[in-house]
Amino acid sequence: MNTAVHKFGGSSLSSAARYHAVANIIISHCQAGDSVVVSAAGKTTNTLVKLWLCYQQNDSQGTLDVIKLLKNHQVELISELLIDELQETALQKLNDELELIATLAQQQELVEAQLLAHGEVWSARLLAQYLTQLEHKANAFDARDLLLLSGGQLQHEKNQKSCQVLNSEQFNVVTGFIAKNESGETVTLGRNGSDYSATLIARYCNAQSVTIWTDTQGVYSTDPRKVKQAIKYAKVCREQANLLARLGNPVLHAKTLTPLKDTNIKLVVRSSFDSHSACTEIVKKGNAKQKHFLTTLDNHDLVKIEQLIEGEVGELSQLIQHTLHHFELDSETYLLIPAAYTHIVINHLSGRANLVESNLFGLGIVCPNDIAHQLTQQAAKILQKYNINIRFAFSQKDMPGNEYGLVLCEQAFDTDLLTILHEELISDSQELAVVVAGLGNVGATFITQLEKQLVRLNYLLPVKLVGLVRSENMLFCSDGIKIHNWLEQWQTSAIAYDNKSLIAALEQLDYEHKVVIDITASEDFSLLYPDFAAQDCHLISANKYAGTAHTTWYNALKEKLYERNLKWRYNTSVGAGLPINFALNDLQYSGDKIERLLGVFSGTLSWLCCEYDGSVPFSELLLKAKDMGYTEPDPREDLSGRDVQRKLLILARELGLTLDLDDISLTPMMPADLAQGDWLSFLEKRDKLDAFMSDKLIQAKKEDLVLRYVAELNLQQDKLVAKVALSAVKKDEPLAGLKAGDNIFVINSLWYQDNALVIQGPGAGQEVTAAGIHSDLYWLTHSLIK
Numbered sequence: 001m002n003t004a005v006h007k008f009g010g011s012s013l014s015s016a017a018r019y020h021a022v023a024n025i026i027i028s029h030c031q032a033g034d035s036v037v038v039s040a041a042g043k044t045t046n047t048l049v050k051l052w053l054c055y056q057q058n059d060s061q062g063t064l065d066v067i068k069l070l071k072n073h074q075v076e077l078i079s080e081l082l083i084d085e086l087q088e089t090a091l092q093k094l095n096d097e098l099e100l101i102a103t104l105a106q107q108q109e110l111v112e113a114q115l116l117a118h119g120e121v122w123s124a125r126l127l128a129q130y131l132t133q134l135e136h137k138a139n140a141f142d143a144r145d146l147l148l149l150s151g152g153q154l155q156h157e158k159n160q161k162s163c164q165v166l167n168s169e170q171f172n173v174v175t176g177f178i179a180k181n182e183s184g185e186t187v188t189l190g191r192n193g194s195d196y197s198a199t200l201i202a203r204y205c206n207a208q209s210v211t212i213w214t215d216t217q218g219v220y221s222t223d224p225r226k227v228k229q230a231i232k233y234a235k236v237c238r239e240q241a242n243l244l245a246r247l248g249n250p251v252l253h254a255k256t257l258t259p260l261k262d263t264n265i266k267l268v269v270r271s272s273f274d275s276h277s278a279c280t281e282i283v284k285k286g287n288a289k290q291k292h293f294l295t296t297l298d299n300h301d302l303v304k305i306e307q308l309i310e311g312e313v314g315e316l317s318q319l320i321q322h323t324l325h326h327f328e329l330d331s332e333t334y335l336l337i338p339a340a341y342t343h344i345v346i347n348h349l350s351g352r353a354n355l356v357e358s359n360l361f362g363l364g365i366v367c368p369n370d371i372a373h374q375l376t377q378q379a380a381k382i383l384q385k386y387n388i389n390i391r392f393a394f395s396q397k398d399m400p401g402n403e404y405g406l407v408l409c410e411q412a413f414d415t416d417l418l419t420i421l422h423e424e425l426i427s428d429s430q431e432l433a434v435v436v437a438g439l440g441n442v443g444a445t446f447i448t449q450l451e452k453q454l455v456r457l458n459y460l461l462p463v464k465l466v467g468l469v470r471s472e473n474m475l476f477c478s479d480g481i482k483i484h485n486w487l488e489q490w491q492t493s494a495i496a497y498d499n500k501s502l503i504a505a506l507e508q509l510d511y512e513h514k515v516v517i518d519i520t521a522s523e524d525f526s527l528l529y530p531d532f533a534a535q536d537c538h539l540i541s542a543n544k545y546a547g548t549a550h551t552t553w554y555n556a557l558k559e560k561l562y563e564r565n566l567k568w569r570y571n572t573s574v575g576a577g578l579p580i581n582f583a584l585n586d587l588q589y590s591g592d593k594i595e596r597l598l599g600v601f602s603g604t605l606s607w608l609c610c611e612y613d614g615s616v617p618f619s620e621l622l623l624k625a626k627d628m629g630y631t632e633p634d635p636r637e638d639l640s641g642r643d644v645q646r647k648l649l650i651l652a653r654e655l656g657l658t659l660d661l662d663d664i665s666l667t668p669m670m671p672a673d674l675a676q677g678d679w680l681s682f683l684e685k686r687d688k689l690d691a692f693m694s695d696k697l698i699q700a701k702k703e704d705l706v707l708r709y710v711a712e713l714n715l716q717q718d719k720l721v722a723k724v725a726l727s728a729v730k731k732d733e734p735l736a737g738l739k740a741g742d743n744i745f746v747i748n749s750l751w752y753q754d755n756a757l758v759i760q761g762p763g764a765g766q767e768v769t770a771a772g773i774h775s776d777l778y779w780l781t782h783s784l785i786k
């Protein structure tokens with residue numbers, strides 16, 4: 001049977017709301033037969049440890065107070081989650097257990113491991129009951145019935161048999177962290193013990209995968225809480241994960257990985273707070289690029305040890321319930337120990353260990369082969385420059401193919417310095433994967449231009465085209481699509497496309513940065529932007545739908561992108577390749593205030609108004625504009641004024657205004673009823689459009705005016721004016737003197753009041769638009785390197 005194991009840590013279960021979220025994840029991500037391993041809720045283990053300390057110090061009042069704390073927390077969870085009989089029984093059982101703890105404490109019979117085990121037992125029981133109440137089959141299992149250790153060693157054969165009780169018809173909610181010994185006593189599995197329980201159970205059940213649901217979104221290049229630019233990796237190979245763990249990185253514990261050795265069990269680290277976001281997969285060697293990591297060490301002691309015995313580091317780690325790193329340098333063996341535990345280790349090694357340095361802080365650098373030495377030297381130089389005294393700096397080979405460096409210093413360094421180190425040591429290792437959606441007029445031209453442009457981009461950062469998407473098919477090649485024969489590859493290898501497979505393909509990309517370039521004109525495609533953001537993709541849009549979506553959706557997208565440090569560029573959605581967005585932003589950055597924006601924002605309507613003199617029917621020109629690649633796929637999007645309305649909204653939002661499309665008044669450049677029906681039925685009624693435009697032209701000519709489709713945003717008056725409409729303008733006005741197809745943006749601001757700033761040039765066409773998208777790609781790439 002293909003089962004999976006899911007593990008939820010304490011922070012994932014800290015409140016009733018979190019239990020509810022976890023239950024939803026289980027219902028949507030797990031199948032009957034899967035095991036769900038849980039830690040103690042929130043800070044329960046810490047509270048139990050506090051209870052143990054009070055008990056040891058014979059502090060009876062303290063003991064009772066902590067029992068009360070535990071009770072309040074559990075009662076709150078039970079009362080908020082369970083109802084009726086389930087609630088009553090659960091409260092009764094909890095009461096009995098807490099009374100027993102109080103009695104045992106009084107009688108001086110408390111046992112530490114047995115006491116600590118309560119946290120996991122309560123979580124598993126409550127979660128199973130809550131799932132049952134939600135009408136899903138679930139049962140709680142005590143891992144002491146599944147995991148047996150004898151003489152400190154796991155009894156694999158017996159455990160494998162015991163795990164057969166896990167039921168294929170239900171969710172099996174199993175306590176993490178605990179096991180039993182041959183005398184039936186409780187033993188705990190140490191720090192991150194629940195992660196270890198999960199991988200052990202996965203091995204014993206021959207599960208397909210283990211998902212560690214946690215409060216971070218995956219494994220990052222460095223701590224994302226300290227360095228905003230930290231990169232989340234889609235894939236990390238087990239050897240590097242193991243090394244990181246041994247250097248004390250808290251995301252995965254070295255022990256967690258051991259049961260997976262020589263198995264094909266997939267290990268995934270995923271956020272239980274954002275279950276749709278991209279995760280990190282820990283893969284077997286060769287299935288992921290070697291990555292760069294920086295991990296920090298706080299307050300460690302360095303101890304020299306004589307004759308390290310095989311397996312002793314593991315034993316010592318078990319003893320202090322903490323990771324220990326050991327290394328050989330100049331034929332001596334050293335241990336790096338969290339300072340709080342040094343005395344325990346030194347005592348344990350009775351006479352074989354000497355303290356060499358105390359209170360060290362440091363940096364671990366995990367990186368691909370052959371560069372650890374160089375990066376370690378570089379890190380040391382940077383730290384020295386910032387007056388950090390270095391005690392040790394060396395690099396080592398770890399397992400084949402793996403290297404690391406350690407820089408141990410006298411002082412701690414702050415997040416600013418870590419950010420600098422990250423920028424200097426990690427940034428160079430990044431690659432950008434490009435996925436292009438839409439290979440029509442503009443998209444195909446963009447790809448043609450990309451071959452040359454890649455040379456330029458590669459000076460900044462290695463950039464690869466890895467995906468192409470059209471309305472029905474897609475092509476993904478994670479090593480890169482060969483641009484000169486993309487069409488051939490498309491014809492032989494493109495596969496059917498649906499949203500789910502597209503998201504899965506994005507998730508699989510093993511790149512530090514990814515960008516989806518939307519050159520479709522599809523609203524449906526734009527609705528996937530939040531999913532792209534969840535996959536850590538930057539966005540570039542020529543498509544105007546997302547930029548003009550309803551404010552609530554639009555703001556939520558912006559917020560999501562901001563939280564993930566993702567960029568969204570959409571320069572070509574207004575004015576094709578013209579730098580209108582740049583100009584508006586630049587004016588604002590430099591303290592200017594835009595008061596009025598007026599112009600012709602449609603290449604199609606500009607071309608039509610300039611070319612139409614009544615000698616040929618208007619609709620014939622419209623078909624020509626379509627052939628030239630100026631119009632939207634359905635040119636009525638242009639004629640209706642909707643396309644211009646969208647552009648005005650995009651610029652208004654750029655100026656910080658909170659507007660929606662309906663706040664911009666619109667007068668179409670065609671009879672309203674022509675908007676109905678499909679394109680062919682429109683063509684049958686094109687005479688109506690011709691007559692409509694002929695009338696407008698005759699009227700304009702009579703008054704010696706010319707026709708222009710004009711957009712205006714005026715912030716000068718009390719009431720904001722935002723409108724798009726066909727207007728007749730005087731021949732000496734800037735809007736009249738356009739070349740066919742040109743856009744013009746007339747900007748009045750504090751600094752450009754009487755003499756407006758004017759931006760004018762081609763406002764549509766595949767070449768200029770594709771070039772504008774390249775500008776967005778260039779600036780995105782540029783922003784990623786520093």
Ligand SMILES: NC(=O)C1=CN([C@@H]2O[C@H](COP(=O)(O)OP(=O)(O)OC[C@H]3O[C@@H](n4cnc5c(N)ncnc54)[C@H](OP(=O)(O)O)[C@@H]3O)[C@@H](O)[C@H]2O)C=CC1
Nearest residue numbers: 438439440441442470471519520521522542543633764765
């Ligand atoms: N033309 C111009 O001058 C300018 C255009 N733009 C914008 O650029 C975009 C593209 O314009 P243009 O190239 O002229 O349009 P086209 O109609 O020529 O091409 C559209 C492309 O999008 C693909 N597509 C449509 N729906 C989907 C979908 N749901 N998922 C994936 N792909 C899809 C189509 O696939 P298939 O090939 O299978 O049909 C096609 O390849 C539009 O948003 C437009 O507003 C912006 C500035 C100027």
Ligand SMILES: N[C@@H](CC=O)C(=O)O
Nearest residue numbers: 602603604631632764
């Ligand atoms: N159809 C549009 C294309 C660019 O956005 C136009 O004509 O301006």
